[in-house]
Amino acid sequence: MTAIAFTQILLNGLALGAAYALIALGFVIVLNAAGAVNFAQGELVMAGGFVSIAVAPLIGEATALPGLLLLPLVMGLMGLMGAGFAWIAYFPVRKRHQVAVFVSTIAAGLVLQHLANALFGAAPRAGPPLISGNGLTVGALSISLQQIAVMVCAAVLISGTGLFLGRTQTGRQMRAVAQDPEMAAAIGIRPKRMITLSFALAIALAGAAGLLLSNQFFVSPNDGGLFMLKAYIAVTIGGWGRLDGAVIGALLIGIFETLVAALTSYLVAEALLYALLLIMLVFRPSGLLPERARARV
Amino acid sequence: MSDPRSRLALGVAAIALALYALFFAGDYALHVLTRAGIYAIAAIGYQLIFGRLGALSLAQGCFFGLGAYAAGLGALELGLGFPLTLAAGVLLPSLLAALIAIPVLRLASHYFALATLGIAQLALLVATNWTDVTGGANGLYGVPPIETGTLSFGHGLPLTLLVWACVGLALTVSHRMTAGQRGLKVETLREAPLAAAALGIDGSAIRFRFFVASAALGGLAGALQAHAVGVVSPDVLQFHVLVLILAMTVIGGRASPLGAVLGALLLVHLPEWFRDFADYYLVVYGAALLAAIIFLPRGLAGLFGKSEMPPVETADAEAPRDPAPHTLSVETVSKRFGGVTALDSVSLTLAPGEILGLIGPNGSGKTTLVNLLSGIDKPDGGRILLGDADITGKPPEYIARSGLCRSFQHPQIAPDLTVLESVEAVTAEGESAAARVTEAGLSDRANENAGTLPPAALKHLEIARALAAGASVLALDEPAAGMNEVERANLAALLKRLADAGHGILLIDHAMDFLLPLADRVICLSAGRVVAEGTPADVARDPAAINAYFGESPL
Amino acid sequence: MFLKSAAVALTALLATSLTAKAETIPVLVPITGFLSLEGTSQRNGAVLAIERYGKDLGLDAEVTDTGTSPEGAVTALRRALEDKPSAAVASMLGTQMLAMLPIAGRAGVPLLTVSGTAKITEIGIPWVFRFFPGDSVVKVAQARYAIEELGAKRPALLHQTTAYGQSGAEHLRRIMRELGAPLVFEEAIDISVKDMLPALTRMQEAKPDLILLHLHSGSTALVIRQARDQNIALPILAGSAMHQPTTAALLEPKQLAGVCAESASSPISEPEGQVEDFTAEYRARFGTEPDAFALAQYDGVSMLIAAKNAGARTAAEVRDWLASNSYDGLAMTYKSDGKGNMAHDAVVVCYDGKSAVPVIKRRYENVSGVK
Structure with missing residues (x-):
């Protein structure tokens, strides 16, 4: 492989990993807030893609930054959907065994998947580009503007989420509820409100990932499972419950699958990913980084 | 069933x-x-x-x-x-x-x-x-x-x-x-x-x-x-096969095989019933699944009510057999966690029929010692003997079967089992669980769910289970915590009876007014070391022991 | 007097209710799962034909989703057989057909499908009628066009890991070798793969002069788009997914320059005549563009209705008629080869880089073997 090809592939892997990172980040935020796995996270990414397509006509083709302008709107709508999701699929089963949440979110995911199939049809659809225009060519390296925009957007959203959770009053309250809901309630934080907010944030991030992926990689109703799987693996290798670990895990997976597929084949890359995962679990039974989560599934 | x-x-x-x-x-x-x-x-x-x-x-x-x-x-x-x-x-x-x-x-x-x-x-x-x-x-x-x-x-x-x-x-x-x-x-x-x-x-x-x-x-x-x-x-x-089976199990009821059958019948028939919704039939199916999880907390099996075990009479229980007595010997045992030394060359012996009090401030290594004795953690150095058998670093179930059982600071119980069932779970064949329940003073509560017991009764349950499992040596981690005077007196009487029957008891507690009158000997740990050892009266006066409690007399 | 008129009225009532609901034709196709795009076309084609020609006969379509599992297809078929239909439209997914065929054979009900999987007509159950050319037809067309028209000597193949992808790849591998231009590169791509760059990078190292695709819609568009983004200007000869208007809609016309595809037909490419009428009607009814799967299933059901008009009533009569007659459909003339393969023609369409509507470049008629 030439150095140019290698760089190109690394860029692709990073861009894919960045989108996975948004998904994994949302997954961990819900995990920490609710102490439960949201198995519909992948379907919510898909839903984000379709929401972007549905609202794209609002902006029109004329502008130079269709996707970027849509991003806040899509995230806002998906945030609302997230709050609704929490009230439908999480709060009713909150007091039960965590597996109940696991299954209730699977059911909600099924509804989303088949609703998308019924409403938008089975055909894959292309979402709005973040930036219009194709790309630039530097020597033999062709850099897609989309790719750069995806990476920049993801980086901004991830650091924004980090700052929000770490530096703002609301963010701290959300983390306090995640650590100990009873203690948080005792000092006057309302856990339900904070948990709803966590779902909204997590699902807004999933929606953002949906928009980011929808132009380059299209979106179809059956995409959810793939994203869920990648996020699950990322969160586990990154240390269950760690925000930073989820991002690192997702980037690693993105680069790994692209690079190994470029060196061998997709089959080998996928098989190797699972094999390495199993080997890691044998030798480091609790992930690469130490875990931080309060609760487990 | x-x-x-x-x-x-x-x-x-x-x-x-x-x-x-x-x-x-x-x-x-x-x-x-x-x-x-x-x-x-x-x-x-x-x-x-x-x-x-x-x-x-x-x-x-x-x-x-x-x-x-x-x-x-x-x-x-x-x-x-x-x-x-x-x-x-x-x-x-x-x-x-x-x-x-x-x-x-x-x-x-x-x-x-x-x-x-x-x-x-x-x-x-x-x-x-x-x-x-x-x-x-x-x-x-x-x-x-x-x-x-x-x-x-x-x-x-x-x-x-x-x-x-x-x-x-x-x-x-x-x-x-x-x-x-x-x-x-x-x-x-x-x-x-x-x-x-x-x-x-x-x-x-x-x-x-x-x-x-x-x-x-x-x-x-x-x-x-x-x-x-x-x-x-x-x-x-494909993953959807697992999802289907998982959903059947959850909707049927986690632990009822009949529920699993009902879950399978329901979930295989549901999409067929919903065919008339045409393009939306799987949307309706997903929604029905969600509704079933929300509105059937104990699954379909829960609709038929919890199966009740017939109450068991405990009055005519035979007197339990006493286990072969063993001496517990701990020889220069050490344990480190990362760079922190939790236990440093601790030695002690516990003879059959003896109650040995183990005191020390929080973090002095008391629970670590019990964890090592019961095999939950492995020591980094030293030996632990039960009678002549070396149980150092053996798995917990091996140690338990050798005759050393423990209780936990926070009782570890199966909340949906009754007291009798909890004990029955570990009772050896041919022995009577009811007798152990009676022995531990719980015969009134034998058919109550463990999850509904008050804290004091839970401690007794833990002791009853340990006895049923054949323990000759008991390591009890703060059994009297949170008890009132009457409950403490009951517990003290039980422990005394057990010691008289030949059990060796390692008793951890902060409540000195409970522990000192009961113990035959007392050991004081501080920062992972034994700092005082002797009769209760000796240790209570020992400056090292007093110092360990930050200058306050433990009395 | 009164009794007599009452009896007449009752008979008339019964008769109308009987003709009004003479028969329901089951349409058992995958409208959920990874094949839902193609399955939806199949459904639309069947439904349109029944609505257009079947009304007089009192025919009605009842659509049942088969999902993508053989089990789902068997369940759908069992359900349909309850009403003892004289024929059924059945899934284009080969594994589902293989599961349904023995049951249809035992029940004696012909299945009309557009599945390309070779095996379904090779297992000796004479109750299947395939109205879409199988891999042994379209892959020959694809291979011949690659070599004869595009001058390929070093073709590379990217194919899907689905049943469709694996059987097509097997055919292409063999045919290209027999035609003297063996594949220089081959990669199997899972339906969930999003990033095609790894395959394209390795493919380029093999220095191919043409890219053959045998992928479903989404993957086809992803490969073409990423190849063009990487300035890979090689000619691309894709499988039938590329001719689907929904696939072309994912790409910009200029990315489609130099892209051709095999197919059974391309309804939107025909600007006049009966196909154009079909296209207009299809658009009006379903709000989407028709593809070759829709047209093939439309033709298939039209032939079924022709059989009924010719007097075939029972399932056995329908089967015998389908097996022994030829039918001039919109896409081609259909006639069984004795095993139930009805379609023997293929087309190759190409995009000009300006329009999303391809042009039919070549028709291959009565393709058998590599000749």
């Missing part, structure tokens, strides 16, 4: 189902019923690992698919006949489960889930890409219908009956694995794994057995599916 009421329910349900199948069902209805039966078998198996042991295995769909492939390949490539194809379908997933059990079963919760998912994904990759053997994505076709001699179970009523006979078989297997004391052990293992180990329940053996059994039943279901459909494609290894 052992109580008359649920037996009756099962009987009525079975008869209703049989009448429906024999007289009212057409080809299509029979086919749907057959499918429900096939998934019921897989769900009954899944219940063993997931419902009973609480381990979220994501490999049940994989076992199902492997069973289908094994039966399909057995019939097409090896020319196996009907009973042998089912055997192949059971064997291949069981073998895989046995192979992966050791590395995988020790993983905690979600890591276990992910590992089983990884294995399932690998199996799917193999089935899709190893085209020479599996036929690739096109799969195997022409798997012959089930025939044996002149009998044909190819389709229709005969197949339905055969499949439901297999459901009966699966129910029997599940019943045998979970009835009576076995079930109580499993319940304890799921709800209180640490306590289970500390009471001598061999968790890894049970987990292994249940994991392999779940794979075997999953494989049986898959093998029947291969014959019933005639085609095996990688679709049987």
